[in-house]
Amino acid sequence: MTAVPLDLSDPAVVADPYPAFAAARAQAPVQWHEGLQLWLAFTHAEANAVLRDRRLGRIWRDREPAERFGSFNLIHRNAILEMEPPDHTRLRRLISTAFARGHVERLRPWVQELARELVDGLVERSGGSEPVDVLSGMAEQLPVDVIAELLGVPHADRPLLRPWSNAIVKMYEYGRTTEVEEAAERAAAEFVAYLRELAAGRRKNLGEDLISHLVSVRDAEGDRLTEDELVTTCILLLNAGHEATVNVSGNGLLALLEHPEQLQRLRDDPGLLPTAIEELMRFDSPLQLFERTATEDVGIGGVTVPAGQKIAALLGAANRDPAVFTEPDRLDVGRTDNPHISFGAGVHFCIGAPLARVELQASFGALLERTSRLELAYPARRRPEFVIRGLRELPVVLTS
Template identity: 35%
Template sequence: MLSDMPRYVLDDARDVPDPYPVYRRLREYGPVCRGGPGQWVFSRHAEVSALLRDPRLGREYPERYQAMSVGEGPANDYLRRIVINRDHEGHVRLRRLLTKALNPAMVRALTEPVRALVDRILDGLAERGTWDLVSDLAVPVPVSVMSELLDIPAADRDMIARWSTSLAQAFAVFIPEDKRQEAHDAVVRLREYFADLLRERRREPGDDLLSRMIAADREGTEPLTDEEIVDNALFVYYAGFETTTNVIATGGNVLIGQPGTQRELRANPHLVGTALEEFMRYDAPIHTTSRLVLEPIEISGHTLRPRRVVVLLLASANHDDSVFDNPDRIDLTRSPNPHLSFGGGVHHCLGAALARVEGAVLFERLVARFAHLEPAGTAGWNPSSGGFRYPYWAYESIPVTARAA
């Protein structure tokens, strides 16, 4: 009966440091449960995978829906303009440009520069012995990569990263009144900065990502406005480091907490690719995504009516034992591994290939450089300061003690 159906509300979930037992109970109940007002929540792999690819669901929410979360202002306008929140022709138009700019060849070419960057950082960490996996590694690597891709001057990089962290609040389910202005102010500052960069790149194009976006736009049949280019460039910057930071942090937390996994990967470095996929399955960097129902959908005995919101628990689907044998155990050789950590369908994560390059290089170099890694304290997770920034699963700190090889 509907009255017996459990409820899973995203805003409540921010206070749960380990949501996986909750996910298990939801899957055991059934494929769907109630969420917040007008929401249905799906927790099993079959339904989540199918709904990610269903064209009757979209991401272009009504203006009043975004206003409920962030309030009226620049952040609200920004959210409506970026590729992740556009559907149909608007989405295709923006995604085509971004895919051309951040193409597979460009991503593959980053392997050696990323390896050099990681080695430089690890050189410094090896001298310290104890350090923080998040602030010393998971943040600086992707921030540096995205800054290089956009050719952001070195003197500005810390400032842009701080503003982008404030921008992250705009993606929350609900922003408290006292935090909303911070998100709006971050959008204003970032827009001004990226608009200046855009003008510079139009005068003197280079081989950076923004210059590539300008070139790809000129080749299109329907040019983008400068405002669209700016908003989507700063979204790519933010998403490019936020997602990868969490890939490194969640995977690194698994690695340092499991000596047997470390030994296996150190002895078999060729497994780094499948190991990375397994880390992302085991503790997903993106726990949740949502869609808006555009047309009636019949699924698992339920009717999803238009204008309802569907919440898809990606991290829960990744632990569905009908798809993954022993899902609560790390298996570095797991193949196939159809995890949903980067979503699916037309809204599949644009930065997935970049995150995979950075993650694979980092974990390969990490186990090669250090003979042993272990926790130096309790991993920090503080929801009040954004530890669970919907849809991301984020650690604030992961203390590590490392012994050089």
């Protein structure tokens, strides 16, 4: 058995895991991690197989002790991300029916205008000389406002959403403290209670928002969402939707600032924006690790993953695999052959991918359109977590 000496608690690895990924990938495509007690897939082919092989499932097991994590378990037990067919098929069909009503494209002009307003505010505060935090000033605000608008969350309540989400997603990291776990459970309980109340209001007074559609949607078989499924879906859309977009925005802008020739290339040719967004997602993946569980013995990458054992796709490692990407460590905003797996693959491919692309194209488009110069004021601060990869602060000087 090849065991990988990858220390995910090492600040140097958290800051830049890609050299460690490359060294491990050169040893074997799939390796055992003693500390995590799971297999890790380092190559694009094997990581893609982990995501697509139907013998590898998302098998949710309640966090123990169950009485301590009642709300956290509820929002995962009923989540599409933690289900396999046929339950996954039914739930995704219902959610897709609501999404298919044109919500994403309906919001595109509004998202673009919001992005311009946020960038203009940053430019005004910076004035070409003062550093402003693009993360809190735009990257965090835009996707939360967009999801809140999509769901129909009242403006006065929107500041509640990101703190709840931040607390919940910290449960996905390794080496958690008791305080982190307790904060996640409190946030989950408050979030569930809030959404139950919001959904109850929409049942009495339907609108054009996504919660109203989720409340009323029925598929061809007459199925509808249970209340727990509806609440969980809304929380998943907010948590997964905005966390990824925030982190692509932060990681991506930092990458452009550290590669000024690519930033200038994008300014010179704004038509490259769609391919640039895909490249920024590939270059520094917002989600680094996605677990699956073997439902039977599965051979993958030269090893056998026994039934009940976990294996994880390392998305960031897969997205830098030289067998698939030419010069994988080079940022290339014009890269067209780019089968990155940052949105996942297979039945769990991100249902919010179209919305994320709208948000990212709007925010980076506004930054290019409303500024003549972007400059990193001092080194960005990265968050200390490995699984969800993002920045804590991105200080930039903006010139109009």
